[in-house]
Amino acid sequence: MTVSDFSRILDARRLRADFPALQRATRPGVPLVYLDSTATSQKPQQVVDALAAFYRSRNANVHRGIYTLAEEATAAYEEARQKVAAFIGAAEAAEIVFVRNATEAVNLVAYAWGRANLHAGDLIVLTEMEHHANLVPWQMLAAERGVRLEFIPVTPEGALDMAALPGLLAQEPKLVAVSGMSNVTGVQPDVAEIARQAHAAGAVVLVDGAQLVPHAPVDVQALGADFLAFSGHKMLGPTGVGVLYGRRALLEAMPPFLGGGDMIRWVKLRSFDVNDVPYKFEAGTPPIAEAVALGAAVDYLQHVGMEAIHAYEQAMAAYVLPRLQEVPGLHLLGTATERRGAVFSFWMDDIHAHDVAQILDHYGIAVRAGHHCAQPLHTKFGVPATARASFYFYNLPEEADHLIAALYKAKEVFA
Amino acid sequence: MEDLYREYILDHYKSPKFRGHLDDYTLVYEDDNPTCGDHLHMELKIAPDGTVADARFDGMGCALSQASADILLEHIVGKPVEEVKAFSKDDLLNLLGISLGPVRLKCALLSLKVLKGALYGLNAEGAQK
Numbered sequence: 284m285t286v287s288d289f290s291r292i293l294d295a296r297r298l299r300a301d302f303p304a305l306q307r308a309t310r311p312g313v314p315l316v317y318l319d320s321t322a323t324s325q326k327p328q329q330v331v332d333a334l335a336a337f338y339r340s341r342n343a344n345v346h347r348g349i350y351t352l353a354e355e356a357t358a359a360y361e362e363a364r365q366k367v368a369a370f371i372g373a374a375e376a377a378e379i380v381f382v383r384n385a386t387e388a389v390n391l392v393a394y395a396w397g398r399a400n401l402h403a404g405d406l407i408v409l410t411e412m413e414h415h416a417n418l419v420p421w422q423m424l425a426a427e428r429g430v431r432l433e434f435i436p437v438t439p440e441g442a443l444d445m446a447a448l449p450g451l452l453a454q455e456p457k458l459v460a461v462s463g464m465s466n467v468t469g470v471q472p473d474v475a476e477i478a479r480q481a482h483a484a485g486a487v488v489l490v491d492g493a494q495l496v497p498h499a500p501v502d503v504q505a506l507g508a509d510f511l512a513f514s515g516h517k518m519l520g521p522t523g524v525g526v527l528y529g530r531r532a533l534l535e536a537m538p539p540f541l542g543g544g545d546m547i548r549w550v551k552l553r554s555f556d557v558n559d560v561p562y563k564f565e566a567g568t569p570p571i572a573e574a575v576a577l578g579a580a581v582d583y584l585q586h587v588g589m590e591a592i593h594a595y596e597q598a599m600a601a602y603v604l605p606r607l608q609e610v611p612g613l614h615l616l617g618t619a620t621e622r623r624g625a626v627f628s629f630w631m632d633d634i635h636a637h638d639v640a641q642i643l644d645h646y647g648i649a650v651r652a653g654h655h656c657a658q659p660l661h662t663k664f665g666v667p668a669t670a671r672a673s674f675y676f677y678n679l680p681e682e683a684d685h686l687i688a689a690l691y692k693a694k695e696v697f698a
Numbered sequence: 699m700e701d702l703y704r705e706y707i708l709d710h711y712k713s714p715k716f717r718g719h720l721d722d723y724t725l726v727y728e729d730d731n732p733t734c735g736d737h738l739h740m741e742l743k744i745a746p747d748g749t750v751a752d753a754r755f756d757g758m759g760c761a762l763s764q765a766s767a768d769i770l771l772e773h774i775v776g777k778p779v780e781e782v783k784a785f786s787k788d789d790l791l792n793l794l795g796i797s798l799g800p801v802r803l804k805c806a807l808l809s810l811k812v813l814k815g816a817l818y819g820l821n822a823e824g825a826q827k
Binding site for chain 1: 703708712733734735736737758759760761762763802805
């Protein structure tokens, strides 16, 4: 894989020009090398402009306003919903619930669907690679309802042990909730196959798409997701807006989540009737401008092309992985070469992850250090903390080279 | 390389004088920093005259958290307990001689937190007195 091979997939150098934050320096004279898109992506000017344009000229509260401005605001908000629906292949826009982030989306399902459908002794199947967002809400439900939790194990390479799935499904779980892509190892489990088997066993399938949706083409029908949770800010959008996709029949049958304005049809002093989906789950003023800007982010991603983004990051993973593995004393958490994105968590002999991150920052490289909200996975691999370098389509192979060179410098400091 | 990794800190990290355990100690405490996994265990021997006769630490974590423990113990051994109890966050930062952002401040101050836990007789989970 040479540098010119990358540019044949996607012109990252040209696209980078759209991202103002990528033009800045970490410090004067030290260019920013942003390798933390798994935590949050940078934003193109188009998204920043959409956010500002809404507040400049279309700001009003949505729904029920009779005046022109409110109608325009409502149209913009609902147009964003349609864009998101089309982006993930939802059958209709009503299956898109705007929430705060993927975490809130999972909590919404745990609270509304979980409390209505799960009882003592019922089983939820998760995986050992889950982000805390797709673990703790189920632990809370388990503690409250006596629901059982079982886990698809992670192999030493960081992949899911698919051989364990039939045995777990034989216990007839009510829900299988899996990550579409690990935020630690970058592993992308075969969610479609998991969903196929889970459905055959009668389970509902929730996919944590916080990492998958920004980095790969997603079609909820092909994926077999009954619920899909993702965040806007990891896919070029602003913070404060996320999405819960739910199959209409499931959403219809669920009780509401938060109570308040917008989620009701009629309210009397002692009772209320709920609104239709998706409004039933959108109590209070929603993140209007953020949703509109998320719509602009979806436009941008579709303009670049999710197939191209996925291919580019596959190429990046193939480029970075062997170079990292050549660094003496560096250990990767997750060495899978198949079905993985360009996310690399690693630890180094004699250098704590915080020190690695601090030294990389000295060279302008932004990586994260810690357990990345996946403590059980780190416990499994016996490391308290890792440093994580994560790439997006706007990262260049030269930036990977810069990372590798800086890791050798870190080794010199601690030699 | 910036301040944080100057020789003074790195020397204490790579070649600590006070890492290890005491055969006989009066006070013990341990704590961790869950956000980064830093862990510190500290043992103090208090002499009959009320001075810190000896001290050791053990643990794992970033260079700053471990070097800070070594520097702190080097400073307090031989001093009266009452004086050590008055030792403040600013005193430790002066001793380290570096300025730190909020995240790294936690790493640097873990040693002081564990020392104070030992001196004030708090019960650390898993640490046997």
